[in-house]
Amino acid sequence: MKKSKRKPNRKVFRTMETEEIELINSWIDSQKPESGTNPLSSPPLDKKQPIGRIGDNEFSRYVGSTRFDQLPISKKTKGGLKEAGYVKMTDIQRASLPHSLCGRDILGAAKTGSGKTLAFVIPVLEKLYRERWGPEDGVGSIIISPTRELANQLFDVLKAVGKHHNFSAGLLIGGRKDIDIEKEHVNELNILVCTPGRLLQHMDETPNFDCSQLQVLVLDEADRILDVGFKKALNAIVSQLPKHRQTLLFSATQTKSVQDLARLSLKDPEYLGVHEESVTATPNHLQQTAMIVPLDQKLDMLWSFIKAHLNSKLLIFLSSCKQVKFVFEAFKKLRPGIPLKCLHGRMKQQRRMGIYAQFCEKRSVLFSTDVASRGLDFNKAVDWVVQVDCPEDVASYIHRVGRTARYNTGGRSVLFLMPSEMKMLEKLREAKIPIHFTKANTKRLQPVSGLLAALLVKYPDMQHLAQRAFITYLRSIHIQKDKEVFDVKKLSVDEFSASLGLPMTPKIRFLNQKIKEKMVSGRPVFEITDKEDESVIPREKLLTDDLKEEDVDKDILERKDTQDDGKATLTEDVMPATRVVKKKKLKINVHRPVGTRFVFDEEGNTLPPLATVADAKSADVPLDQDQKTEYYKRIREELKQCRQRRQAS
Ligand SMILES: Nc1ncnc2c1ncn2[C@@H]1O[C@H](COP(=O)(O)OP(=O)(O)OP(=O)(O)O)[C@@H](O)[C@H]1O
Numbered sequence: 001m002k003k004s005k006r007k008p009n010r011k012v013f014r015t016m017e018t019e020e021i022e023l024i025n026s027w028i029d030s031q032k033p034e035s036g037t038n039p040l041s042s043p044p045l046d047k048k049q050p051i052g053r054i055g056d057n058e059f060s061r062y063v064g065s066t067r068f069d070q071l072p073i074s075k076k077t078k079g080g081l082k083e084a085g086y087v088k089m090t091d092i093q094r095a096s097l098p099h100s101l102c103g104r105d106i107l108g109a110a111k112t113g114s115g116k117t118l119a120f121v122i123p124v125l126e127k128l129y130r131e132r133w134g135p136e137d138g139v140g141s142i143i144i145s146p147t148r149e150l151a152n153q154l155f156d157v158l159k160a161v162g163k164h165h166n167f168s169a170g171l172l173i174g175g176r177k178d179i180d181i182e183k184e185h186v187n188e189l190n191i192l193v194c195t196p197g198r199l200l201q202h203m204d205e206t207p208n209f210d211c212s213q214l215q216v217l218v219l220d221e222a223d224r225i226l227d228v229g230f231k232k233a234l235n236a237i238v239s240q241l242p243k244h245r246q247t248l249l250f251s252a253t254q255t256k257s258v259q260d261l262a263r264l265s266l267k268d269p270e271y272l273g274v275h276e277e278s279v280t281a282t283p284n285h286l287q288q289t290a291m292i293v294p295l296d297q298k299l300d301m302l303w304s305f306i307k308a309h310l311n312s313k314l315l316i317f318l319s320s321c322k323q324v325k326f327v328f329e330a331f332k333k334l335r336p337g338i339p340l341k342c343l344h345g346r347m348k349q350q351r352r353m354g355i356y357a358q359f360c361e362k363r364s365v366l367f368s369t370d371v372a373s374r375g376l377d378f379n380k381a382v383d384w385v386v387q388v389d390c391p392e393d394v395a396s397y398i399h400r401v402g403r404t405a406r407y408n409t410g411g412r413s414v415l416f417l418m419p420s421e422m423k424m425l426e427k428l429r430e431a432k433i434p435i436h437f438t439k440a441n442t443k444r445l446q447p448v449s450g451l452l453a454a455l456l457v458k459y460p461d462m463q464h465l466a467q468r469a470f471i472t473y474l475r476s477i478h479i480q481k482d483k484e485v486f487d488v489k490k491l492s493v494d495e496f497s498a499s500l501g502l503p504m505t506p507k508i509r510f511l512n513q514k515i516k517e518k519m520v521s522g523r524p525v526f527e528i529t530d531k532e533d534e535s536v537i538p539r540e541k542l543l544t545d546d547l548k549e550e551d552v553d554k555d556i557l558e559r560k561d562t563q564d565d566g567k568a569t570l571t572e573d574v575m576p577a578t579r580v581v582k583k584k585k586l587k588i589n590v591h592r593p594v595g596t597r598f599v600f601d602e603e604g605n606t607l608p609p610l611a612t613v614a615d616a617k618s619a620d621v622p623l624d625q626d627q628k629t630e631y632y633k634r635i636r637e638e639l640k641q642c643r644q645r646r647q648a649s
Pocket residue numbers: 085086087088089090093110111112113114115116117118251252374375376377379380402403406407
């Protein structure tokens with residue numbers, strides 16, 4: 001006779017859950033790892049060993065587990081993990097989960113792409129499950145991320161792994177218009193994945209918003225969230241949370257500052273730095289290169305690089321939003337033959353999400369500020385990370401290059417360093433970053449400056465973008481903290497201006513100013529002094545349009561100023577050159593000197609992509625300066641004449 005397949009009713013389900021929770025609690029209690037130990041150093045479990053209850057009051061060891069199904073976690077979480085394809089644990093998961101599952105505070109540090117997300121998503125789900133958390137219990141866990149895109153990604157992982165649980169979860173990020181709907185429902189949510197600004201907004205504005213029962217607080221990219229840029233927001237958030245809670249902090253570059261940790265009232269945290277003994281601070285499968293590129297050659301080099309990688313996925317970092325806009329708009333008009341996209345903090349949220357999703361899917365080039373530097377996974381498939389502008393510090397470098405070579409995949413990165421920034425190379429090497437240094441080969445450069453000059457004449461709006469890019473870049477260098485690396489006085493500004501296609505070098509007022517960063521009423525400000533003007537300017541204001549704060553969630557801090565100047569066209573894909581039909585109509589043939597080339601070596605083999613712009617043998621900085629100066633002079637002269645002719649007609 002066929003067995004009846006009737007599902008157990010609710011009561012039976014509840015009893016089964018209660019029994020499972022009792023078993024998990026006893027299992028966790030009986031096999032707790034000793035505080036201060038790293039489970040990675042315990043021998044791995046024998047595959048044949050029985051799992052869970054193995055005698056009357058005896059349970060299997062879970063320290064030393066290598067697979068998720070060997071852990072004392074619920075069937076629901078195990079099911080979610082399995083269906084999402086997660087079977088074996090990564091090192092940070094093996095090291096931290098035994099501690100976090102038994103309720104301890106964690107400071108977790110592991111290389112980029114090593115699986116830190118699951119290391120906090122699993123304990124969040126399990127804690128609430130074991131507490132039998134329900135809709136009426138309200139907010140049980142808060143996961144904070146520094147950027148909206150990362151919060152979105154974390155939310156997706158939470159949904160996938162937690163799909164069999166009954167918790168309600170919400171994504172609370174700035175830039176979304178549905179704040180009023182959010183306010184109505186936020187108290188019904190059990191797990192909040194949010195950016196600091198939006199969370200604080202709810203804390204300030206949502207009637208009866210209640211986190212008093214919070215069980216687990218997670219800070220992803222913890223060092224960034226504890227950083228000065230978020231200090232005020234984070235202090236305000238933490239002041240409204242109960243002290244009795246579990247706190248999990250994760251990052252590839254972790255803070256050890258006692259002051260920072262004191263702000264979070266951590267209780268005897270377990271410090272788990274799983275790659276501390278590793279010979280490198282970056283993923284093993286990541287091939288890293290640095291090369292000298294003078295400021296006025298950066299765009300030539302970047303253009304040549306893109307042309308040599310038309311079948312790849314490239315993530316390009318520039319230092320400011322204006323830089324991103326200019327390079328994106330200009331290169332888009334030059335049609336390199338690969339879709340181009342851009343991402344920065346001044347774009348509307350929906351568009352940002354759209355760009356992020358598209359870049360996960362297709363081969364393309366994404367120009368970005370540091371908004372994309374942390375945490376983002378892009379489906380593991382970024383081929384190259386190109387840092388056109390030097391990162392502000394070693395941590396920033398590690399996070400940027402970490403967008404490639406994720407989990408077990410390979411990846412490559414290249415850093416353009418100006419001659420005055422060579423100190424950064426030393427700093428990277430001191431920080432255990434195996435970076436190969438090579439000299440650029442100008443013979444293979446495809447110059448783009450002349451084309452930009454022509455573009456600026458054809459499209460006068462572009463001139464404004466170029467000027468803003470010029471000024472904001474110099475200002476970003478001027479206010480960098482690390483003066484050993486960044487010195488605006490060492491830059492040849494006229495050549496730089498010409499390389500952007502500008503006919504005249506814009507005035508640089510701030511160069512006479514002394515800028516000193518200091519704290520006023522707990523808020524970072526830059527004190528600016530020059531002969532004419534003496535003022536104190538809030539840090540965010542000075543950085544407006546440009547640096548880090550544009551990229552974070554600013555809905556609270558800058559709601560009034562925030563304007564979306566990302567025009568619709570700014571983020572649209574550019575069709576590859578093969579589809580361009582209007583090309584013939586252009587008066588200026590911008591394509592002429594920059595056709596796609598294949599480069600072959602002496603044996604007739606195609607050269608690896610980087611070799612088309614890099615030349616390890618050449619020892620000199622690759623610039624015939626006289627020729628270049630002559631060239632710029634001529635272009636400027638032509639542009640002036642062109643302008644005069646236009647004015648006359
Ligand atoms: N146990 C696992 N088995 C298979 N894949 C995994 C496992 N854990 C994580 N991954 C995958 O590895 C990739 C990187 O994971 P994750 O984004 O959590 O890294 P991370 O350490 O947080 O990186 P970052 O420091 O850049 O934020 C993701 O694509 C994720 O799906």
